Amino acid sequence: MDLELLYGRGTLPLRLPDELSVTVIRKPAMPVLPSxxxxxxxxxxxxxxxxxxxxxxxxxxxxxxxxxxxxxxxxxxxxxxxxxxxxxxxxxxxxxxxxxxxxxxxxxxxxxxxxxxxxxxxxxxxxxxxxxxxxxxxxxxxxxxxxxxxxxxxxxxxxxxxxxxxxxxxxxxxxxxxxxxxxxxxxxxxxxxxxxxxxxxxxxxxxxxxxxxxxxxxxxxxxxxxxxxxxxxxxxxxxxxxxxxxxxxxxxxxxxxxxxxxxxxxxxAIVRVPRRFRTVVTSAAGYPLDKTYYQTVKGMVSPKDILAPGANLVIASECSEGMGSKEYVAAQERLLALGEDGFLAAIAEKRFADVDEWQTQMQVKPMKLARVHLYTRGLRPGDRALTGVHLVDSVEEAVLASVRASGDPAVAVIPEGPYVLPVYAEA
Missing domain, CATH: 3.40.50.11440 (LarA, N-terminal domain)
Known part of the structure; x- marks a missing residue:
């Protein structure tokens, strides 16, 4: 199956083998104003x-x-x-x-x-x-x-x-x-x-x-x-x-x-899905939302309701401007130093949040549910570790590795990223 993920100012081609069971999750066709x-x-x-x-x-x-x-x-x-x-x-x-x-x-x-x-x-x-x-x-x-x-x-x-x-x-x-x-x-x-x-x-x-x-x-x-x-x-x-x-x-x-x-x-925007998946692929919605890793977190959070236990979540984001603010980088450094639970405990009683640390707090939500993999061409080598997630060189290879590890050929793909909210609803 040939698909395209929103990525930067264009799209990122995604070619998946026909033997996989691919569910594409996108909004129903929307009316477009004629003028x-x-x-x-x-x-x-x-x-x-x-x-x-x-x-x-x-x-x-x-x-x-x-x-x-x-x-x-x-x-x-x-x-x-x-x-x-x-x-x-x-x-x-x-x-x-x-x-x-x-x-x-x-x-x-x-x-x-x-x-x-x-x-x-x-x-x-x-x-x-x-x-x-x-x-x-x-x-x-x-x-x-x-x-x-x-x-x-x-x-x-x-x-x-x-x-x-x-x-x-x-x-x-x-x-x-x-x-x-x-x-x-x-x-x-x-x-x-x-x-x-x-x-x-x-x-x-x-x-x-x-x-x-x-x-x-x-x-x-x-x-x-x-x-x-x-x-x-x-x-x-x-x-x-x-x-x-x-x-x-x-x-x-x-x-x-x-x-x-x-x-x-x-x-x-709300799309009901009758099952959860061990392999989910999404995007950060392309330009301008994927200019920074800071904004990329939105794409990680949106599919959390359809993540099966132990799932792999693969997200593509250009990150053309890098990580984001220096305050956000500091929050990511604290996440790496303290771990997920330690970071959450450290911010729990603050009256005022540190600038942009709320995005790191939100990133922990999908990290608690799945292993997150990021495909990007925009981050400098020194920034890649600051993401706190696993960097991959190919979305396709990350999907195949997840399918092999889970033994489950079912894959969910969300081309538009956070502009679509998949919600698990039993058939």
């Missing part, structure tokens, strides 16, 4: 729990539009031009409009990368486009604390804007249930102290802090609480199919519109 541009216009004309954007913006002196950073393939080129034009036509002064990259604690997006992210030269030339900096104390407004005690400090460019607008991609997220909406606010434009509080071990270890789970998910609940402290927030949500074509778009009040988008995407 993405017309779909955006229609969404803006049919708001969810809101007025048309031009009415919402009338009389406002300032507006801030949040966009996700380069790690999310949000179709900004389709969204930002129409949104900025609506604001200008509503009378919002050009100097009062800011497009803010919601980096969270990730690095800023600049130069050619920023141009790629925005996707519209007119927007770059017309309004301010800036990056959030979670470590800049003076750049944030202190809004108090949530009922759970999380300090809420948000970028003042967004928190102080008269009109607040969020854009994003709604997809499974291995901690927050689904991405987009309220998540673009926090952690997107939150202060380091806010992020490291609700990304601490006590939140991450909660059984509901998982893919496609919103009810009872402590991260989701904190994000909703933080968004509520801002007052009225509007949102444009998008959903893409496996080929990154626009399948769904809506606009409206941030909570209501995001919930509608979730209802749409969960019909496709």
């Amino acid at each position: 993405a541009e017309e779909g955006v216009r229609a969404a803006l004309a049919a708001p969810v729990a809101a007025r048309p954007l031009r009415e919402e913006a009338a009389g406002k002196a300032s507006a801030c539009i949040l966009i996700c950073d380069i790690t999310r393939p949000v179709p900004n080129r389709l969204l930002l031009g129409p949104l900025v034009r609506e604001l200008l036509e509503a009378g919002v002064p050009r100097a009062g409009i800011t497009v803010l990259v919601a980096t969270g604690l990730h690095r800023p997006n600049q130069g050619a990368e920023l141009a790629e992210l925005v996707g519209d030269p007119w927007v770059l030339a017309t309004v301010k486009v800036e990056n959030h900096d979670a470590r800049d104390d003076a750049a944030h407004l202190d809004l108090g604390r949530t009922a759970a005690g999380t300090p809420v400090k948000l970028d003042r460019r967004f928190a102080g804007a008269e009109l607040k607008l969020v854009t994003g991609l709604v997809e499974p997220h291995f901690m927050a249930g689904y991405s987009g909406g309220r998540k673009v606010i926090a952690p997107g434009v939150a202060h380091k102290e806010t992020i490291t509080t609700f990304h601490s071990s006590r939140f991450m270890a909660h059984p509901k802090a998982d893919n496609c789970v919103l009810a009872g998910n402590p991260l989701h609940e904190e994000q909703l609480a933080i968004a509520a402290m801002l007052g009225r927030v509007l949102c444009v949500n998008t959903v893409l199919d496996e080929e990154r074509r626009l399948s769904f778009v809506n606009y409206g009040e941030v909570v209501a519109s995001h919930a509608e988008a979730v209802r749409f995407v969960e019909r496709y």
